[in-house]
Amino acid sequence: MLDWSHNAYYQRLLLRHLPRSCRRVLDVGCGSGAFAARLAPRVDHVDAVDRSARMIEQATRHTPGNVTCVLADVLVDPLPGRDYDAIVSITALHHMPLENALEVLAAALRPGGVLAAVVLPRMDLRREWLVEIIAMVGHRLLGVLFHADRLLRGGNAFTKEHHTRTGMPVVLDPPLTTRQAARVATAVLPGARVRRLLFWRYLLLWEKPIPHNSSPAATPSSPTTE
Numbered sequence: 133m134l135d136w137s138h139n140a141y142y143q144r145l146l147l148r149h150l151p152r153s154c155r156r157v158l159d160v161g162c163g164s165g166a167f168a169a170r171l172a173p174r175v176d177h178v179d180a181v182d183r184s185a186r187m188i189e190q191a192t193r194h195t196p197g198n199v200t201c202v203l204a205d206v207l208v209d210p211l212p213g214r215d216y217d218a219i220v221s222i223t224a225l226h227h228m229p230l231e232n233a234l235e236v237l238a239a240a241l242r243p244g245g246v247l248a249a250v251v252l253p254r255m256d257l258r259r260e261w262l263v264e265i266i267a268m269v270g271h272r273l274l275g276v277l278f279h280a281d282r283l284l285r286g287g288n289a290f291t292k293e294h295h296t297r298t299g300m301p302v303v304l305d306p307p308l309t310t311r312q313a314a315r316v317a318t319a320v321l322p323g324a325r326v327r328r329l330l331f332w333r334y335l336l337l338w339e340k341p342i343p344h345n346s347s348p349a350a351t352p353s354s355p356t357t358e
């Protein structure tokens with residue numbers, strides 16, 4: 133009852149990192165399509181990819197016409213497009229070897245395009261115990277606040293659907309801590325930034341460099357900042 137969805141909570145953060153000129157976006161591990169549906173009014177087209185047939189069936193039902201839901205494993209199958217303006221992902225990259233995933237996704241971005249992902253880290257209590265305590269207290273407080281909002285205003289902010297009900301594949305034992313993920317990310321994608329978010333996620337951001345000889349007009353935009 134007082135639980136709420138961290139994935140839904142961090143959707144807005146990713147939206148803030150879309151490039152200014154953003155027409156075509158890839159959502160990796162789209163699940164039931166909640167984030168793809170939120171992206172749809174802001175861009176021309178969204179390709180929403182998931183390797184679970186059940187998720188793609190739900191995503192197809194819950195997304196508007198400018199979202200193409202594709203059953204595919206991003207590490208195995210060809211992606212539905214290339215030269216994306218942005219590639220986004222919420223809580224899916226820890227399902228796959230990060231190094232491989234970053235190589236595949238970087239290749240699918242246009243120069244100047246942005247990769248923005250919210251990912252589940254392995255707990256690192258020794259280094260992050262204070263953050264963990266603050267997160268637990270914050271989670272409870274916001275849970276009460278969101279519940280009150282639901283009762284008083286009928287809102288449905290960050291309602292959590294349990295994965296056992298939706299059939300959403302989850303990985304509860306992520307392989308990398310935030311620090312380990314940062315090391316992998318900066319090795320594969322120089323210039324990548326990784327930072328711990330309060331509620332049990334990290335944010336990975338990378339802008340694909342524009343080759344020196346290409347005109348900036350042909351490859352517009354830089355990401356908006358938080």
Ligand SMILES: C[S@@+](CC[C@H](N)C(=O)[O-])C[C@H]1O[C@@H](n2cnc3c(N)ncnc32)[C@H](O)[C@@H]1O
Pocket residue numbers: 139140160161162163164165166167181182183184187204205206207221222223224227228300301302303
């Ligand atoms: C925890 S769910 C998150 C779903 C959604 N992004 C959300 O925020 O609700 C992770 C999703 O990633 C998908 N996934 C995992 N590995 C994948 C891969 N290699 N290619 C495509 N989808 C993948 C899973 O099937 C699952 O639906």
